[in-house]
Amino acid sequence: MIQWEQTMEIKILRRQGKSLRRIAHEVGMAVNTVRKYLQHEGRPFYKKRKTVETKLDPYKPYLQERVKQARPFCLPATVLLREIRDQGYRGGVTQLRLYLNSLTPVVCEEVVRFETEPGAQMQMDWIEFRKGKNPLSAFVATLGYSRVSYVCFVENEKLSTLLQCHEDAFDYFGGIPSQALYDNMKTVILARDAYGLGKHRFNSGMLDFAKHHGFQLKVCRPYRAKTKGKVERFNRYLRYSFYNPLASRLKSAGLTLDVQTANMEVLKWLKETANQRVHGTTKEVPLERLERERSTLQPLGLPYRGDVSLARCVKEPEIKAPEWAPHNPLQHPLPVYDRILEAA
Structure with a gap:
């Protein structure tokens, strides 16, 4: 005009x-x-356009209610697309995203991943959903090559729970990777560089478990959690695409998500959605890549039967270095230490 x-x-x-x-x-x-x-006499004007009903219009009240239920969290468009398609929606995801952005703008962070060879690495992390009298956490493990993930909901993050979740993950993957990457959790590492640069003091129970199954323990550098960015990214996907939709749906019915229900639903979600989607980085389906990666994994062995009660996460007042450790270590140029730290 x-x-x-x-x-x-x-x-x-x-x-x-x-x-x-x-x-x-x-x-x-x-x-x-x-x-x-x-x-024309008077002020200029345009004729009022007729309002055209879109395929999404009948589902907007439902979408508004779902967004309201999930606050302060955001529900991804892909999750809501599945829900309204079950109700008969036949439109695309583009107009759905545009409408959701008008309700709750979403900011996406792009992260470049470091790729690993098949069977080389598994990244593991805990994700905490609820504290208090009814705690709820999830053990999350992601294979670096195929991006296949395994999730197990638990009520605690004790060492015995961690080890059992590992064995369940190995069964799910169909083999054992050469290396597992963690952050600096006490159930894995007690002291960094305790016996020299890059020679950490690991939790004895976790170390014995790793030796039993034949994989190497590796920890991220402090304050560098994005080193295990593959599992960190999946944590976000798990929270926003699985937990928030499920928990908010139960909340609207006056129910609280428990461990049994979460584990039953997450296995179905992993099989039908998470590990069947086309991955944004690899542009392939994780389960299809797992078929190629599985031949490079180590075969499953006998279940671990070690006594983890001896592995207490207590910091010793003094840590003595082994006899072979030099009292006056040789000094090297700084770039040498930088390369060692990067490899740690």
């Missing part, structure tokens, strides 16, 4: 005797537009 001042300018130029073509050139409009507003 042109402004009222432009309409007046057109009429003034016409009164000055200028041609329609000359007026159109001066005001930057088409000749037919100039002719139209010369014939």
Whole structure:
């Protein structure tokens, strides 16, 4: 719509005797537009357009309620797309995303991943959902090559629970990777560089478990949690695409998500959704890549039967270095230490 001042300018130029073509050139409009507003009296206006109903319109009340239930969390468009398709929606995801952005704008952070060889590494992390009298956490393990993930909901993060979750994950993957990457949790590591640079003091129970199954323990550098970015990214996906939709749905019915229900639902979600989706980085289906990775995994062995009660997470007052450790270590240029730290 042109402004009222432009309409007046057109009429003034016409009164000055200028041609329609000359007026159109001066005001930057088409000749037919100039002719139209010369014939029109009063302020310019457009006819009101008819409102066209979209395929998404019947589902907007449901979407508004789901977004309201999940606050302060956001539900991904892919999750809500599955829900409304079950109700009969036949449109695409683009108009759904546009509508959801008008309700709750979503900011995505792009992260570049370091790729690993098949069977080389598994990244593990805890994700805490609920504290208090009814705590709820999830053990999450992701294979670095295929991006296949395993999730187990638990009520505690004790060492015995951690070891059992590992064995369940190995069964789910169909083999054991060469290395497992963790953050600096006490159930894995007690002291960094305790016996020299890069020679950490691991939790004895966890170390014995790793030796039993034949994989190497590796920990991230302090304050560098994104080193295990593959599992960190999956944690976000798990929270927003699985936990928040399920917990909010139960909450609307006056129920609280428990461990048994969460584990039953998450296995179904992993099989039908998480490990069947086309991964954003690899552009392949994780379960299909697992078929290629499985041949490079170590075969499953006997279950671990070690006594983890001896592995107490207590910091000793003094840690003595082994006899072979030099009392006056040789000094090297700083780049040497940087390379060692990067490899730790």
